[in-house]
Amino acid sequence: MSENQPLLQVDNIFLSFGGVHALREVSFEVRTGELFSIIGPNGAGKTSMLNCISGRYQPNKGQISFKGNSIIGLKPNDRCKLGIGRTFQNLALFNHMSVLDNILVGRHHLLKNNFLSGSLYWLSGARKEELVHRREVEDIIDFLEIAHIRKEIAGTLSYGLRKRVELARAVALRPDLILLDEPMAGMNLEEKEDMARYIIDLNEEWGMTIIMIEHDMGVVMDISHRVMVLDFGRKICAGLPDEVMENEQVKSAYLGVGFDDEVQQADEEVV
């Protein structure tokens, strides 16, 4: 991979559901180390874009390259191995598992033990391996300050905590690129501040490249390196936060309709 090559390159993506054009000729690139935000009104196609990158949806047309190789046609689990992790807009935890086990699932592709060595546990070295990964997971648990709930069952936690556990699970993948779909939706101010701090740390200290969808414009403008605006499935502009704020098209398409009441309800959609 050459120095100038972007980590993720999205080229001319089209995606439609029946008659609905969720995405139309969307192109952008994200460079290694960037904190890149996607904004736009509800239904603009933001989640669909992440779904195309993580492999949940296959675009009708267009090209997506990660680390210089096309990932179109790869299954989500294979993209995960290449280094793409994500969280979901509508929570998608393993609700009957403990917080610890949820995060350990994130280690799946890094663990080597299988059903046979796992069943033999002590005899096969699986225990030793699990222990090493347990330590890694504990580092993430400490970082995200969820040590007190590590034994709780995920489905019983508050919304804010579940969002945090989902982030922990995605971080456990040790992805190079992490996709965050509205990580602060439905949180109070204090929780949002915590979450913003985690995201900055992940980007700066843990070296993860981040694509974030977020409705809170204050946070987006504060922490993003670059911002892209989607509207009706089209990219209407991209650039530095300040440039995007000044863009006339953005003001009319997005910011005009209630810049201040951005507390929009997550619509009922498939993750």
Add this chain to the structure above:
Amino acid sequence: MASAHSRMRCGEFRTTYQADMTIFPTPLARRVAVVSVLLLLLAPLCLDAYYLNLLIQIGYYGIAALGLNIVVGFTGQISLGHAAFFGLGAFASAWISNNSGIPVFFAIPLAGLLTMAVGLMVGIPAGRIKGLYLAIATLASQYILEDFFARAEWFTGGSAGAMASPFSIYGYEMNSDKSFFFVVLFYVVVMFIAGANLMRSRDGRAFIAVRDHYLSAEIMGINLNKYRILSFGISSFYAGIGGALFGHYLGFVSAEGFTLILSIQFLGMVIIGGLGSVMGSMLGTIFMVLLPEVMEFGVHLVGSESTALTQALAYIKEMAIGLAIILFLIFEPDGLAHRWRMIKNYWKLYPFSY
């Protein structure tokens, strides 16, 4: 602060991750398990053949029930063909030991592997279909295998059935209830420990992840097809081992025993015991094996003279099983294992139970 430690007994603190990753949730649970096994080792000395027979039944059905729980309770799929795999294990072990000169000692695990291979094949559609369609596909495998048992005389002896040689170690035949009990106990301990280990390592977590949220499991790097099929394979391995023990215990295997009714009874065991609980598989099996015995005891108690009642006994037993499954589905859908945890939670904080 009690709630933060609600999964441990009062005042227990784990200082290392090793100590936190034990197979038993608490040292007490460990002690209870060890003491139970030690007591069971004494069982052949103090119990008569009737009770030993019940314990042996609980043993081989329990192993098979754990297998079904892996596919249904842990991976969230459905199987209506478990009894056929149990039967396949019984026939396979008998056939291997009769025809190849391989001792029964090795024939049992080989039968498990063979059953696993067939289970993997039957599991292939499970990678693609779900719910009702999968139920029908596994039902088909039940009937196909039953048909195979009836036709493949070279393998099963057809309608005459197959003889199964007794289990022996170093020429010492273990064909009495007393001695075979130890064989079954050994397998129960090994298979249940293996099952519990599986569920706390990588692939076991993957099964549960597929059950709880398959879309995000896939995003977490889990190959859905692989794990849906694998869980059928592992489940069949357990069924095969259980069936093989069954065959060598009775000394004779005939196809009639492995019908859909038994498949439903296996489902009853895991529902009553608790879907997604290793120990629940055993609790449910104990319940299902003992229920008819208790019914029989009750009938004899109230109506030893009433011939009508004694004649109706067979129906009463079957209806009781059906009724138990329905009642559990309504009132205790999480099964006996869940009820057990509730009781434990109550006691462990005693006297501060609130």
